[in-house]
Amino acid sequence: MGNVIHETTPVQVWVNVDVGIADLVRYLNTIPGVRTTASCQGTLGEGGPHPYPAHVDVTWDSPETLARLQAEFDTAIEGVAWGTVFREPRTPEQIAAWQKARESEAER
Numbered sequence: 001m002g003n004v005i006h007e008t009t010p011v012q013v014w015v016n017v018d019v020g021i022a023d024l025v026r027y028l029n030t031i032p033g034v035r036t037t038a039s040c041q042g043t044l045g046e047g048g049p050h051p052y053p054a055h056v057d058v059t060w061d062s063p064e065t066l067a068r069l070q071a072e073f074d075t076a077i078e079g080v081a082w083g084t085v086f087r088e089p090r091t092p093e094q095i096a097a098w099q100k101a102r103e104s105e106a107e108r
Contacts, residue, residue, distance in 0.1 A: 028056055033060055034058055037057045039057065052101050053086055055086050
């Protein structure tokens with residue numbers, strides 16, 4: 001995956017994941033060609049200026065793998081072979097809040 005100069009192999013790694021998204025992270029990591037890179041259970045219902053839904057950042061290794069993700073989840077393509085998977089479809093308001101939160105992160 002990506003532009004690596006050495007041969008790679010998948011290794012199971014234990015990480016701390018928000019309880020509210022852990023099951024989705026586990027599932028995504030069972031899909032051949034998918035790797036999870038970040039996740040958050042979201043902040044909907046917690047208040048705050050830019051609430052956003054639960055999501056997992058992922059990479060994929062082929063157009064077929066992307067097609068599977070898109071068939072199963074609301075998927076936002078963020079770059080070449082990577083994007084964000086959402087547990088549930090987002091409303092237009094949530095999409096706008098998500099974009100605003102991403103812009104805020106990029107400014108930091």
